[in-house]
């Protein structure tokens with residue numbers, strides 16, 4: 001269901017101040033020193049080399065929003081939020097916020113982009129800033145690790161022996177599939193900078209002997225072999241329609257007869273009246289990449305059908321489609 005907007009929430013939408021206050025608090029990394037215990041504004045200003053008065057005003061705003069709380073004359077973390085915001089926590093997600101902050105200037109160009117239809121950046125973060133792309137891969141990996149085991153449980157690979165994870169990132173899904181199905185041998189195909197991240201994670205999972213890393217660009221040339229299962233997660237929304245149609249055909253060519261493909265992405269709902277939040281995500285892709293956008297599930301089904309896949313089914317609404325290749 002589309003969100004209901006009331007007159008008061010119009011103001012919340014338009015007054016984006018809270019977003020920038022929050023992003024700045026992450027950029028200044030206020031939550032990490034506070035993880036050791038409450039601190040006064042003066043103490044914190046000394047630690048992060050900030051102006052005490054300006055920082056006090058920021059801290060009060062953070063208390064008002066509910067991101068920090070006050071303890072006497074000191075400011076304290078809210079433990080359930082600090083779990084994601086303090087660098088010392090293993091669930092730290094701050095890099096994602098830093099990415100939003102890095103996009104700030106691009107969002108300022110949205111009006112121009114809408115008027116001209118022209119992107120303001122080249123390629124995407126994985127191509128134009130590989131170092132930042134690798135950082136993003138680390139965060140995406142931490143997020144994917146939370147859902148990958150459940151997906152490996154849901155999709156039965158008992159009868160399959162080989163798998164390729166195309167644009168496999170940090171390897172969360174490849175690892176989960178290999179852990180769930182001990183007979184599977186997998187290949188993870190990605191760009192060089194991302195493979196370094198995958199390599200660390202695969203070594204940590206002690207799966208080097210079962211997961212091969214293959215460096216390459218999935219838009220140029222055939223994939224390196226054929227596999228029982230072809231898995232592609234969150235790569236289509238970086239590309240144009242034409243690139244994706246060609247890529248899905250290449251994925252078909254890389255699927256063994258009798259094998260199948262799993263495409264996971266962020267689909268816009270086929271019902272135009274209820275496009276879902278991915279329509280908003282699609283604007284983020286428009287702002288921070290050259291060609292990125294989200295597509296309706298029916299568009300992805302079309303590419304799969306044109307490529308030759310049969311028995312196309314939706315495994316998770318607006319997230320996962322699977323299809324088979326005939327023998």
Ligand SMILES: C[S@@+](CC[C@H](N)C(=O)[O-])C[C@H]1O[C@@H](n2cnc3c(N)ncnc32)[C@H](O)[C@@H]1O
Pocket residue numbers: 126133137140141144166167168169170172189190191194216217218219232233234235238
């Ligand atoms: C959003 S991440 C998805 C990672 C992983 N599949 C997941 O779902 O968590 C997109 C991945 O595609 C890779 N990638 C982007 N363009 C590529 C290309 N042209 N060839 C190979 N890999 C590419 C990036 O390096 C990144 O790992």
